[in-house]
Amino acid sequence: MKRNSRLSLALHTLGHMASDPNRVRTSSDIAEHAGTNPVVVRRVLGKLREAGLLTSEKGxxxxxxLARQPQDITLADVYLALDERMVATGETSExxxxxxxxxxxxxxxxxxxDIEASLVKRLSETSISEVR
Amino acid sequence: MKRNSRLSLALHTLGHMASDPNRVRTSSDIAEHAGTNPVVVRRVLGKLREAGLLTSEKGxxxxxxLARQPQDITLADVYLALDERMVATGETSExxxxxxxxxxxxxxxxxxxDIEASLVKRLSETSISEVR
DNA sequence: ACAAATGCAACTGCAAAAGTTACGAGCAAC
DNA sequence: GTTGCTCGTAACTTTTGCAGTTGCATTTGT
Structure with missing residues (x-):
């Protein structure tokens, strides 16, 4: 896959879910559509579940x-849920x-x-229901 | 080394050079101070030379x-010289x-x-002579 | 009971970057 | 002009992060 793959996968999947919110999708279906692997899908969507954007059911x-209405989930929610900041100070700890x-x-x-904050602000202006 | 290491190394080195522009520094000196390796230093500073920020002499x-006055070299110059954009669209090509x-x-x-552009703008407001 | 799904842990494979080694070329001092 | 110090560069090794893979326990509807 390409760079920023987790964010791409997450947004892509939620974009589809937004257009048909009642349909339940399996990791396999999603993985096949996205050209990847069910376990990778579960890893990424698991983060979104922790953040309260998705629900999952076993069995x-x-x-x-989706855990909320599509128009109530913004690109920023997704971005922050994955907590991989694009604009990072390196976090040296040295x-x-x-x-x-x-x-x-x-x-x-x-x-x-500052830049990170303005990125989040910009992303928060678009919901996943607006990207299709 | 840490993440964003090339940019850190470049800025760190130029910061020192700005405070004593007449002194000539060898790759070994720089590498030792930065806790890395002369070849890595040459690779990074080579990019800055290509961008016209530094000069090097053999022998x-x-x-x-420095190829210019310290106050005429901004953080944006350094950032752009390394052409590793922090905020990148993934550039899929797919x-x-x-x-x-x-x-x-x-x-x-x-x-x-947009975010990338505003990052560069912000970085261009600080010169390497202002960071010590 | 069985099949289908997530949850999770452990491992492999791969690619990017740092680090390392080696050698050629240029320049100054002697 | 020989010697010693420097950059320039290529080739290789090591490290690291992440996707991909496998396997199995757990849950749930039929």
Whole structure:
């Protein structure tokens, strides 16, 4: 698959679900449509379930369903649910040690956090019911 | 090393160079300070040279030097020189095939391009002489 | 009971990036 | 002009993250 594959898969799947919210879909169906694998689908959609965007049911007639109305799920909800920030400050967790590095990190982090926030804001302006 | 390592290495190095522009530095010196390897340093700084931010000289007293005044080199110059966009649309190059995927990609790409542009704009407001 | 589905853990395979080694070419000092 | 230090570059190895895969327990409807 390509880069940003989890986000692509998640958005793509929810886009389809938005156009027919009552239909229950299995991981296999979704995987086949997306050209991937049921386990990968469950991993990604599992994150969305944790975030309250989807529900899943085990057993014979089980599968995945939207947990809310399509117009109440935004692209930002999906993006945040996967918590893989595109604009990330690297999150060093290493002591800067060097003063130049410290100043740099501070300055760059500020910019990146602003950018990240505006990305989320932009994504929150579109719901998954608007992307078909 | 950590993630975004090339950009970190580049900015860190240029930050130091900005505070003493006349000093010539070797790849080994830089690598030692940054906790990495001379070849990696040359690979990264080579990109900056191609972009006209640095000059290098071979031979006995050779090494790296800023090609311009520190206040004329912005964080955006460095970011763009490495052409590794943080906010990337995935650049699928695959035919979308599915209409939902197509609509999604179009919408998301627009947002990401805007965000990328505003990131560059923000980075261009700070020069490497301001980060120490 | 059985079939169909998720949940989850463990493993493999692959690709991108860092790291490493090696060697050629240029330049200064002696 | 020989020597020593530097960049430039290619080739290889190592590391790492993620998709993909397999296997099995659990749940649920028929």
């Amino acid at each position: 014979h007639a089980g599968g995945w369903r 002591a800067p040690a060097c003063s130049v590095e410290h100043a740099l990190h501070k300055r760059v982090s500020t910019v990146l956090e | 006995h007293a050779g090494g790296w030097r 035919a979308p095939a599915c209409s939902v995927e197509h609509a999604l990609h179009k919408r998301v790409s627009t947002v990401l391009e």
